[in-house]
Amino acid sequence: MTQTPTPATPVHWKVVVDAGDPHAQADFWAAALRYVVEDHSALIGKLLGAGAVPADLTVESHGRRAWRDLAAVRHPDDPYEEESGTGHGRRLLFQRVPEAKTAKNRLHLDLHPGAGSREEEQARLEGLGARVLRRVEEPSGSWLVMADPEGNEFCLH
Incomplete structure (x- = not known):
């Protein structure tokens, strides 16, 4: 059976960067690019309140709850989801990894x-x-x- 192709829809993407300290990296790149650090505190508060995630997966950053191992920055003019704080446009996500950078970037x-x-x-x-x-x-x-x-x-x- 041949499927009818669906109209071409652009793929949503973000650049993910491994980091030893995702919050420090997010702060640097937000300042460097004049972006904003995403605020996920409303979603985190909702999940903590429902008992869906343990508190040790979060930290305090910029006076609000943030994910311990993830931080993201987005372009200030791009759309974002108010409930989660997640950007839907130009975005960098920093994720904690245990190892330090050891070689030249491939990207x-x-x-x-x-x-x-x-x-x-x-x-x-x-x-x-x-x-x-x-x-x-x-x-x-x-x-x-x-x-x-x-x-x-x-x-x-």
Whole structure:
């Protein structure tokens, strides 16, 4: 039997980043991208109240309950679910893992702050805890390879 193809619906996605401290990483990337840290406290409160999750799966972050091992940031203009605080657009999710980063990323973010503002943005990112790993000068352009506080590489164009 041949199935009729369904209309092409874009796939919802998020970038998931392994982290030693997901809340610190979320704070860094929220500031770096000018995003907001997602607030899941209403959902967590509901689940705790119903006895559906134990309290030891949560921590206090920014004066509210948060998942111990997960933190996310989203673009401030994108839609989100009010009941859970979960973004439905541009989003990074940081999940706790036991091991430290050991090799070069296979995936990274490229940040494009706008023409003529790379040096100012570099200084701002370094103030947040990033560091420059190297400068790249090629015929196709120049950029900085930087690392976030846990060593994950990203490029600043």
